[in-house]
Amino acid sequence: MADPLTGPVEVVGAGLLGTSIGLACREAGLEVILSDVSAHHVRTASGLGAGRPTGADEHPQLVVVAVPPDDLGSEVVAALGRTDAVVTDVGSIKGEPTRVVAELAPEAAARYVGGHPMAGSERSGPLAASAALFDGRPWAVTPGQESDPTAVTLVEQLARTCGAVPVRMSPEEHDQAVARTSHLPHLLAVLVAGRLAEAPADHLALSGQGVRDVTRIAGGDPALWQQIVALNADALHDLLVEVRLELDVLQRAVASGDRDVVGELLARGVAGTRAIPGKHGGPVSPTRPVYVSVPDHPGELARLFADAGASGINIEDIHIDHDPGRPVGLVELVVAEGSAGHLHDALESRGWQTHR
Amino acid sequence: MADPLTGPVEVVGAGLLGTSIGLACREAGLEVILSDVSAHHVRTASGLGAGRPTGADEHPQLVVVAVPPDDLGSEVVAALGRTDAVVTDVGSIKGEPTRVVAELAPEAAARYVGGHPMAGSERSGPLAASAALFDGRPWAVTPGQESDPTAVTLVEQLARTCGAVPVRMSPEEHDQAVARTSHLPHLLAVLVAGRLAEAPADHLALSGQGVRDVTRIAGGDPALWQQIVALNADALHDLLVEVRLELDVLQRAVASGDRDVVGELLARGVAGTRAIPGKHGGPVSPTRPVYVSVPDHPGELARLFADAGASGINIEDIHIDHDPGRPVGLVELVVAEGSAGHLHDALESRGWQTHR
Numbered sequence: 001m002a003d004p005l006t007g008p009v010e011v012v013g014a015g016l017l018g019t020s021i022g023l024a025c026r027e028a029g030l031e032v033i034l035s036d037v038s039a040h041h042v043r044t045a046s047g048l049g050a051g052r053p054t055g056a057d058e059h060p061q062l063v064v065v066a067v068p069p070d071d072l073g074s075e076v077v078a079a080l081g082r083t084d085a086v087v088t089d090v091g092s093i094k095g096e097p098t099r100v101v102a103e104l105a106p107e108a109a110a111r112y113v114g115g116h117p118m119a120g121s122e123r124s125g126p127l128a129a130s131a132a133l134f135d136g137r138p139w140a141v142t143p144g145q146e147s148d149p150t151a152v153t154l155v156e157q158l159a160r161t162c163g164a165v166p167v168r169m170s171p172e173e174h175d176q177a178v179a180r181t182s183h184l185p186h187l188l189a190v191l192v193a194g195r196l197a198e199a200p201a202d203h204l205a206l207s208g209q210g211v212r213d214v215t216r217i218a219g220g221d222p223a224l225w226q227q228i229v230a231l232n233a234d235a236l237h238d239l240l241v242e243v244r245l246e247l248d249v250l251q252r253a254v255a256s257g258d259r260d261v262v263g264e265l266l267a268r269g270v271a272g273t274r275a276i277p278g279k280h281g282g283p284v285s286p287t288r289p290v291y292v293s294v295p296d297h298p299g300e301l302a303r304l305f306a307d308a309g310a311s312g313i314n315i316e317d318i319h320i321d322h323d324p325g326r327p328v329g330l331v332e333l334v335v336a337e338g339s340a341g342h343l344h345d346a347l348e349s350r351g352w353q354t355h356r
Numbered sequence: 357m358a359d360p361l362t363g364p365v366e367v368v369g370a371g372l373l374g375t376s377i378g379l380a381c382r383e384a385g386l387e388v389i390l391s392d393v394s395a396h397h398v399r400t401a402s403g404l405g406a407g408r409p410t411g412a413d414e415h416p417q418l419v420v421v422a423v424p425p426d427d428l429g430s431e432v433v434a435a436l437g438r439t440d441a442v443v444t445d446v447g448s449i450k451g452e453p454t455r456v457v458a459e460l461a462p463e464a465a466a467r468y469v470g471g472h473p474m475a476g477s478e479r480s481g482p483l484a485a486s487a488a489l490f491d492g493r494p495w496a497v498t499p500g501q502e503s504d505p506t507a508v509t510l511v512e513q514l515a516r517t518c519g520a521v522p523v524r525m526s527p528e529e530h531d532q533a534v535a536r537t538s539h540l541p542h543l544l545a546v547l548v549a550g551r552l553a554e555a556p557a558d559h560l561a562l563s564g565q566g567v568r569d570v571t572r573i574a575g576g577d578p579a580l581w582q583q584i585v586a587l588n589a590d591a592l593h594d595l596l597v598e599v600r601l602e603l604d605v606l607q608r609a610v611a612s613g614d615r616d617v618v619g620e621l622l623a624r625g626v627a628g629t630r631a632i633p634g635k636h637g638g639p640v641s642p643t644r645p646v647y648v649s650v651p652d653h654p655g656e657l658a659r660l661f662a663d664a665g666a667s668g669i670n671i672e673d674i675h676i677d678h679d680p681g682r683p684v685g686l687v688e689l690v691v692a693e694g695s696a697g698h699l700h701d702a703l704e705s706r707g708w709q710t711h712r
Binding site for chain 1: 709
């Protein structure tokens with residue numbers, strides 16, 4: 001039988017993720033012990049209510065290592081040596097720390113279970129933290145071959161305590177999965193964005209919402225991504241080779257005017273967008289956008305959503321289009337296919353300029 | 357002196373764009389004449405109030421060709437031959453129709469001025485049309501070397517009549533600009549999405565908002581994109597070669613663990629995201645996200661935006677995160693940097709679970 005998670009939980013690294021975990025555990029009534037190379041971060045996190053600074057003789061039940069990717073392995077090994085606790089981490093790559101533990105602390109490998117909550121923010125540091133950061137997010141739990149089953153369930157309890165949904169997979173599977181769903185998209189967004197850095201300014205005036213969406217993640221912290229790319233190099237390299245081969249095919253087809261080959265690649269792209277799981281992990285339900293022109297003043301969006309809310313229709317997604325040249329925003333409300341007509345009519349009847 | 361746009365305006369192709377232009381011109385009090393290979397489309401557009409079906413002896417002041425990219429050149433030439441009017445079009449590529457006119461109707465080239473409104477929808481056809489489709493959007497106006505200045509100003513008047521902002525550039529510049537800001541991003545999004553089509557389903561469970569944003573446009577109509585890629589092959593090929601060279605550099609750096617090279621590419625990507633013009637074409641002002649956990653029921657978003665509106669803070673952008681596993685959505689409200697703290701406090705005081 002698994003032990004219940006009763007604490008204390010020790011959090012190593014009081015940044016965005018560590019402090020958020022501290023806050024969530026404190027909300028659940030668990031004792032939380034905080035440490036960080038920055039005493040300032042510990043004071044801030046502690047002041048926010050995320051736990052107390054570490055003392056002389058601590059006996060945590062669970063240690064959560066929340067440090068940059070490069071330091072994961074060594075900090076996990078240090079925690080395994082310093083305590084008898086189960087140790088987990090929240091880093092973006094899982095093979096590397098698992099290998100470091102197997103090499104440097106094989107006798108303690110039963111107590112290590114990696115983890116990776118699919119949550120973050122464009123901000124970092126304890127001030128950006130929140131107990132709600134993990135609400136409803138997947139949290140990969142990645143036992144190694146030596147991990148003790150009770151240690152695995154303890155880490156899954158941590159994920160649930162933070163409001164997340166544990167998803168169990170091996171460290172290798174995890175790294176392959178995030179190479180495909182996170183690291184490769186990041187790098188190709190970077191290559192697209194790199195072309196914009198060199199563009200004449202008047203060409204960029206034609207930028208629409210598409211290129212903004214494609215390149216948004218390319219704005220992420222280069223120092224962090226440098227580490228992620230280096231530590232997931234194997235899985236990433238395989239995918240880069242695949243992309244390069246396909247890019248060769250595409251380039252030749254564009255040069256020779258082979259529309260069939262271009263069409264096949266485009267069709268596979270459409271299939272890929274449909275393969276991403278829908279909201280709440282279920283199958284993707286067909287949706288329709290309804291576009292509304294909204295004056296760019298405070299309160300106008302509130303009025304729009306009050307009117308949309310009065311229609312009783314659930315809004316699945318929203319995009320606000322950034323239009324150069326005019327103080328009018330175009331808001332795209334995405335609703336279930338069958339509700340688009342109803343929403344359109346409801347908004348028009350309340351005086352909104354609306355189109356589908 | 358330029359003639360004022362007084363109509364009649366003849367719209368060839370009563371799809372999404374053509375019907376929307378008809379609606380906007382009718383709203384401005386202009387006579388609109390509609391034609392389409394599909395009599396059904398003309399009836400629908402006409403029924404929506406976008407104009408009247410074309411008759412026997414028409415004398416339009418301006419013809420707007422709104423047909424698929426492959427048919428642009430021939431339809432523009434046909435309109436130049438059939439009428440004495442100024443002729444424009446609204447296709448995604450501008451070099452090709454300009455060349456076709458120079459070759460097949462050189463005597464009428466003064467009357468042709470290409471155009472391209474930066475607007476569209478995931479839907480197509482007249483039923484998706486709206487007079488508001490072009491509100492605040494850039495509308496590229498692309499005179500050829502032979503275009504008469506009065507024809508250029510007439511087409512710019514059409515753009516303004518539709519609520520758009522004319523942006524004048526040469527056909528060649530236009531095609532290079534959209535290759536960079538639209539066509540290349542589309543193709544690389546397709547390559548990322550293609551990798552997802554082949555992925556194990558349990559790997560896709562780790563998909564976050566990043567990959568959804570990068571791949572969204574890859575869901576666009578393959579038949580349309582096949583034509584766009586073929587007709588803008590030259591500009592696109594140059595960029596594909598650049599990307600392929602950079603991908604080679606990246607692949608080697610990942611394989612050899614050269615962090616400096618990866619870091620340089622990442623930094624150029626960050627610079628590229630900052631090069632995109634901000635909302636309303638001005639410089640990008642610093643913004644901050646505020647995250648709010650929202651129960652996934654009708655009316656909750658309305659309540660959130662009513663509360664946000666009461667704070668008096670202007671919301672610059674919104675993202676709704678699709679969280680698998682739980683009926684809770686995470687809504688990201690993007691506001692000016694200096695307003696994030698105020699919005700956070702205002703929402704917390706009204707009972708929202710909020711973090712920055």
